[in-house]
Amino acid sequence: xIETSTRGAQTHSILSNLRHRWQFYLAIGLLIGLVLxxxxxxxxxxxxxxxxxxxxxxxxxxxxxxxLDGWNYVVRPGSSAAFNQDNSQQEDGLxxxxxxxxxxxxxxxxxxxxxxxxxxxxxGHALELSFYAKGDAGTxxxxxxxxxxxxxxxxxxxxxxxxxxxxxxSFTLKPSVSDPKAxxxxxxxxxxxxIWIDNVALAATSASVSANAVQIPTTAxxxxxxxxxxxxxxGWKLAWHDEFDGSAVDTSKWNVVDVAxxxxxxxxxxxxxxxxxPKAVSVKGGILRFTSSQQNVDGHNYASGALTTQGKYSFLxxxxxVRVRVPKGDGMWPAIWTLPVHNTAVGIxxxxxxxxxxxxxxxxxxxxxxxxAGYQRSFCTATGxxxxxxxxxxxxxxxxxxxxxxxxGVQHCLITIGVPNVPMYLIMNTYxxxxxxxxxxxxxxxxxxxxxxxxxxxxxxx
Numbered sequence: 001x002i003e004t005s006t007r008g009a010q011t012h013s014i015l016s017n018l019r020h021r022w023q024f025y026l027a028i029g030l031l032i033g034l035v036l037x038x039x040x041x042x043x044x045x046x047x048x049x050x051x052x053x054x055x056x057x058x059x060x061x062x063x064x065x066x067x068l069d070g071w072n073y074v075v076r077p078g079s080s081a082a083f084n085q086d087n088s089q090q091e092d093g094l095x096x097x098x099x100x101x102x103x104x105x106x107x108x109x110x111x112x113x114x115x116x117x118x119x120x121x122x123x124g125h126a127l128e129l130s131f132y133a134k135g136d137a138g139t140x141x142x143x144x145x146x147x148x149x150x151x152x153x154x155x156x157x158x159x160x161x162x163x164x165x166x167x168x169x170s171f172t173l174k175p176s177v178s179d180p181k182a183x184x185x186x187x188x189x190x191x192x193x194x195i196w197i198d199n200v201a202l203a204a205t206s207a208s209v210s211a212n213a214v215q216i217p218t219t220a221x222x223x224x225x226x227x228x229x230x231x232x233x234x235g236w237k238l239a240w241h242d243e244f245d246g247s248a249v250d251t252s253k254w255n256v257v258d259v260a261x262x263x264x265x266x267x268x269x270x271x272x273x274x275x276x277x278p279k280a281v282s283v284k285g286g287i288l289r290f291t292s293s294q295q296n297v298d299g300h301n302y303a304s305g306a307l308t309t310q311g312k313y314s315f316l317x318x319x320x321x322v323r324v325r326v327p328k329g330d331g332m333w334p335a336i337w338t339l340p341v342h343n344t345a346v347g348i349x350x351x352x353x354x355x356x357x358x359x360x361x362x363x364x365x366x367x368x369x370x371x372x373a374g375y376q377r378s379f380c381t382a383t384g385x386x387x388x389x390x391x392x393x394x395x396x397x398x399x400x401x402x403x404x405x406x407x408x409g410v411q412h413c414l415i416t417i418g419v420p421n422v423p424m425y426l427i428m429n430t431y432x433x434x435x436x437x438x439x440x441x442x443x444x445x446x447x448x449x450x451x452x453x454x455x456x457x458x459x460x461x462x
Contacts, residue, residue, distance in 0.1 A: 059119055060184065063131075063200035065097040072115050079103050079111035079189050089196050091132040091166050096198035099188055101139070107393070107408035109142050109187035117148055119182045119202065121155060121175045128205040129184075130170040135162030136193030137229050141186050142390075143171070148183045154389050155182065159453060161243075161286060162195065172205055233319065236458035240313050243454045244288040249281055253313060256281055257306035257429070259298050266308060268339060268349065272431035273331075273439060275300035281307065288452040290334075290430045292327060294440075302440075305450075306429030314341045314423040319458040320355060320396045322428070327448035328388035331440030332360025333431035334450050336394060338424035351420040353403065354379075356394040359437045360448070363388040368405040372418030380405070380413035391453055399460075428452065 062070035065085060073083045080103035090096040097114065105111040121127075133141050144157035155177070160169045184202060188195060232238050242253055249256055255264045257276040269276060275297035282289050290305030297303040326334045336356040339349050352371040359365070363386050369379035385392070395406040400421070405413040430450045433439040440446075 057203040059127075059202040060116060060200050064093045064198060065095050066093060067095075068097075070116060071097075072113075072117070074113040074115065076105075076108075076111040078108070079105045081112045081188065083114070086196060089134075091198040093198070096132075096196045099195040099197070101188060101192050101195065104192045105189040106191065107410075109140070109190045110185075112189035113185055113187055114197070115183050115185040117181065117183050119145065119184045121145065121177070121179045121182045123175055123178045126172060126174045126205050127202055128170060128172050129156075129202045130168060131200040132166050132168050132198045133160060133162055133196060134164060134166045135195040137164070138191040138231060139193045139195050140190045141169075141188060141195065141197065142190070143169075144185050144187065145173075145175070146183045146185055147179060148181055153177075155179070157390060159286070159391065166196075166198075230456065232458055232461075235461055236319050237461040239315065239318060239457050239459045241454065241456040242288075243286065244283050244452065245286055246283055248283055249288070249307065253309065254307040255310055255312065257308065259300075266310065266427075268427070269306055269429060271434040271436075272302075272304070272333065273300060273433035274302040274304040274431060276306050276429075277303050278305075279303065280305035286453070290428075290450040292332065292430050292432050292446065292448040292450070294446040302432040304430050304432050306427070308428075309426045310339075310341075311425075313457075314425045315457060315459070316421075316423045317398050317400060317459070319398070320426065321393055321454070321456045321458075322355065322395075323391050323393045323453035324356070325391045325449075325451045325453075326356075326358050326363060326387050327360055327430065327450055328363045328386075329360045329440065329444035329448055331433045331437050331444055332448055333434055333437045334358055334360075334429075335431065336426075336428050338396075338420075338426055340420065341423045341425055349373075351418075351422065351424070353396065353398070353420060353424065355396045355405070357436075358387060360388075360444070361437065366394070366407060368413050370403060370415055370418055372420065375418030378413075378415045378418065382407040382410075382412045391451070426455070426457075428455075 068085060075081050082100045084098045085095040086098040087095050089098065099114070101112060129143060131143070139162045141160045141162060142157060143160065145155040147153040155175050156173045158171055186197065230238055230241065242250060256278045257269060258264055258278050259276045265276070274292065277297055280291045280293070280303050282291065292302065292304040294301065295303055322336050324336070334356065335354065338353045340351050350373045354367065354369040357367040357369070364383055366382040366387055367379060368382065369377060371377050392408050397404040401416055401419050403415050403419055404411055
């Protein structure tokens with residue numbers, strides 16, 4: 001669970017204080033204008049834009065970081081960072097916020113945060129969240145809107161992969177609940193390096209947005225993001241990957257499952273109440289999304305998405321990393337698994353390796369399993385966190401005679417019996433209902449989403 005904290009800098013930029021200090025800001029503005037040669041009118045305009053009564057509609061105070069008030073700066077044990085104003089790297093105005101992440105916590109991005117409290121959210125009212133950011137290679141910013149008290153419900157979250165040039169990240173959302181005192185949070189601990197943020201805004205929008213839907217960033221000023229250098233884990237080298245940076249599924253890498261006549265289909269995906277349809281699979285803003293919905297498609301009452309690499313990529317031994325956020329609700333059954341390229345029994349796979357399976361009615365338990373013909377099933381679980389509340393990385397390390405499974409870098413399972421020794425291909429899908437979870441009930445809210453940040457497959461570097 002992502003936690004929030006009020007530790008760090010205290011919030012001072014409240015409306016009454018700014019009203020009392022307007023003369024001070026005007027004087028400072030004139031002085032800066034004289035020293036830097038900036039016209040006084042421009043300085044006054046910039047100061048005016050910071051004031052909460054300026055009529056901009058921005059729910060965020062001091063979003064351009066012309067001072068450090070109004071925000072809390074949080075560094076938790078196990079991480080290290082420094083926060084400063086930077087007058088040499090600003091997107092516009094005089095300053096940006098610079099965060100120097102010295103000790104990262106890749107599986108706990110919330111260890112380092114910049115947050116602002118008392119953000120009013122109103123159910124059904126569409127908002128646009130935007131900010132400019134840039135950073136060193138590999139750095140990310142995870143913006144989210146979150147309940148400030150236990151159970152710290154997350155209303156919205158996303159990951160922005162930063163580049164060395166200023167980019168504008170823009171999101172639209174429509175909260176399904178009202179919260180007059182939500183937190184706006186930026187999680188920053190994913191990777192070490194320098195990060196800059198500027199011009200944070202959250203304001204009403206007239207854009208058409210479905211409840212709980214997210215429209216993911218349009219970047220500016222450059223239309224495409226710079227590819228990230230991917231740091232392979234020690235002892236591994238990258239063999240195949242998809243970061244989902246395009247605008248559609250890369251069909252040179254994936255098959256999109258489709259139950260319609262003439263569509264691609266594998267019999268192993270027969271379970272569930274859903275129809276597999278390409279309309280349920282989308283790529284936008286660096287995210288692959290399966291949308292599971294309640295609708296009639298080809299005689300089924302539900303629709304959902306599935307991809308495989310069958311015939312396009314297979315591997316014999318290696319490491320698979322999948323960073324994913326799973327759905328939540330009775331009847332939801334996301335799965336990431338592998339099957340042999342050539343089965344040795346008719347209608348039954350000789351091996352099935354489950355990197356992740358989860359029941360939506362219990363999103364705090366992830367299941368990991370190995371099914372091998374002639375052997376008893378091996379399985380274990382990873383528990384203790386709501387896997388639907390944010391992204392988590394599920395890993396399988398497959399070597400001759402051994403498989404190790406990890407969740408967020410922590411080992412949870414190891415087997416040495418019934419280990420596959422044939423090439424396998426990857427499957428990712430979300431069932432709706434089926435033999436294991438049972439059907440959705442009236443508490444299940446549709447649509448449900450399964451979001452993938454990346455899939456990476458490595459081979460041993462030796």
